[in-house]
Amino acid sequence: MCDSLNIFEQYNFLDPDSLDPLFISETDFNLKENSPCKDAGNPAAEFNDWDGSRNDQGAYGGPGGDW
Incomplete structure (x- = not known):
């Protein structure tokens, strides 16, 4: 039995639930340079x-993220 699944530890990602991603604004989900x-x-x-x-x-990351 598994108590929890933490994919962030497995892949060494930043945990998005523990930080402010610093979006440009409430309607623009691009990231600020210091995000x-x-x-x-x-x-x-x-x-x-x-x-x-x-x-x-986020939505704008990766090879197709410039949409």
């Missing part, structure tokens, strides 16, 4: 941004 979610997405190469850098957490 702790910048470059904190999944570290696997397949999820990197189009330029090869580590992706951001």
